[in-house]
Amino acid sequence: MGGDAKKLSRWYFGGVASAGAACCTHPLDLLKVHLQTQQEGKSSLGRMAATIVRQQGVLALYSGLSASLCRQLSYSTTRFGIYEAAKQAVAPSGEAIPFYQRVALASLAGAAGGFIGTPADMINVRMQNDIKLPPESRRNYKHAFDGLWRVYQEEGVRRLFAGATTATSRAVLMTVGQLSFYDQVKLMLLASGYFEDNLITHFLSSLTAGAVATTMTQPLDVIKTRAMNAQPGEFRNLWHLITYTGKLGPLGFFKGYVPAFVRLGPHTVLTFVFLEQLRKNLGVTPPSAPQ
Template sequence: MGVQKDLAGWKEIRVPRWYFGGLSAAGAACVTHPFDLLKVQMQTQKGKISMSQLIGTVVKNDGVLGLYNGISAALLRQLTYSTVRFGIYEVAKQHFTPKDGKPIPFYISTLIAGVGGFAGGFMGNPGDLINVRMQNDVKLPPEQRRNYKNAIHGLWKVITTEGITRLWAGALMNCGRAALMTIGQVAFYDQIKLLLLSTSFFQENVVTHVTASLSAGAIATTITQPVDVLKTRVMNAKPGEFKGMLDVFASTAKEGPLAFFKGYIPAFVRLAPHTILTFIFLEQLRMNYGIIKHL
């Protein structure tokens, strides 16, 4: 994601600090959280329901602020999950970048994005689990709600009532999904941005950043949606509801192939602006506060 410019025979490049990705993703989550809430509820809903019906249900039961249920868990998730995945990606990419500053091959960026995403998925699983549960609470009858006050309270309740290992329910699937998401978002963003900058139509500016991030968001949504549906159902399940991942898969498959893409539209509507905002924030942080390297 670095940018270079010639200055008297040498090149200057600004690269992101390892924690910029987490901060950027958390900032984006503050804007896109209502879409994420609707996506989760559509994925856990059995039967068909429109987005407008869901919005009406949430607002009727909890008011407009109900669309921000679970925001503390969403921020906890991004500050763990995205900090780790972006951090690993940036540190590894800078390590493998040749001394002349030429971009690393796409297969290498894909590999390190996958590794970073897998690690980020593991570290962010507790926050993700609480996030899913808090977002899903608003559609449940009052007597069935978990009523977590915030992310920390949710973590404490899970540990004391279900055991600490429950915080990593669905972790393997979440890690796989996070690896695909990071490949789709981060590796493809870098590659698409390079392709755009190689033409005469794009320069290092917000237009390029938006174009590349929108394309990366579409790719990431498509390759992760089936895994995301299964992950959400595992995390929202009551203890003993499913015997294992094959049981979750079979239960979902009974609803038809399209069940694996439930919530695709709200997922894209949420992920596209989230990806765009994340990379706009990240690029601004990089250009203004990034580490300067001379090549």
Template structure:
């Protein structure tokens, strides 16, 4: 009892739900992620989204849009399981006993912490994912020809050194922290705001509205770091001397270079975020646990 009132039971997610939900979403949105990577690694003006799509379909058919899917799923099962798991467990631990919401600054801090850890855990599969997706547009003599995510990791470790699996990790972790703040803490904040009105209930409409808004915020926060991360991961070791030099070389292309691929990034992240949270909420509703 608290002030004469019983604490209402709350239906909570299990720590691994986020990874499962993200993997399910990635299996649907992977073609958009592939197009985003190819646009980000273009130098200069580059081809449009439609030209890139047409080129892939002409050369490799529909399956060309699913190059690197094994790495994409492995990335979500490592990166997203870690970031969602840390955020959910920490949020449930620190939420006040009276059921009042966690302050936004605390939610954002926990999301950033979870995202940073997830970025570190998921970096090897993310690196292979970027390289497999970019391989499709390279001339045959420069292709890496990874058969799958595990072959890719083995090739990188044996040919370039095991630490190369964490190439771009500083930018990847920074991006992951910003992404998780944009997606998780803003999703919770927007959802709570909607539920405080008489017009929304805990249903799919609210979940889609909250996740779409969170996806837009996350894309805007992360796009500059995402461009740098993609270029660092795709480059050979000798081509990237420091993060500062990478920033300078990108800046020489103009300020819009940091937002290259923004449209496919949002076009991919918006449905990915929506699907992730719809799947997550369904897992919570159907397989979650009750905490009084």
């Protein structure tokens, strides 16, 4: 497979790759948030996008981009960094490790990333949802850091971690679905003898990982989004939020599934394509690998 296949990722590559992917997929993430916070009525992805563009212009689709980048640089840098560092500690030469070990490492990395990324995730949800509120009800955060500071001042430091439980649980499932399944599918494709370590393999592996991750995380993603977007005191506790969402029926927990996959699929593909290019061009050669 060549020397490139032996190179290992640096700890920060995942955060950089995820931020790059977020720049491309942000409008889809924004539409997903709008669908998830909608309690009544039905709206398609295309109809909602058309309404936003008609009423507020194309740039409205990029509302909250600074928060999205802040989230990726905290959440994804942490989870990718821990996963890569732990994987390289277990297998310093880059050899394959058992799938159950990858799942365990991804779970640990996802939990840390989900908790650390909660404040930025909350601001991201609020900034994206702001444009569909009446002007008098909007929070009007100037950028991600303004949002973080205002929440701290107006609602207290604990509010910055509203939804942390569901965000952390979702991040565990997301990281298992993306990172461990990406590695597993990639290894299976390479072992088949029909694929090489190239863009086709990276695309197929990441698309599969994106589908698995979307299915695993969607119910928690809906709950997390609603918890972060709620006004103080709107829901008494997590169970109140779950039962409120459950009034829509079982499919209420999968609101926004199509835009979630439409967004997460390309985001996962772009993240791993960028990550693989960073690894191949700027990665670390393990000591035991040929120089």
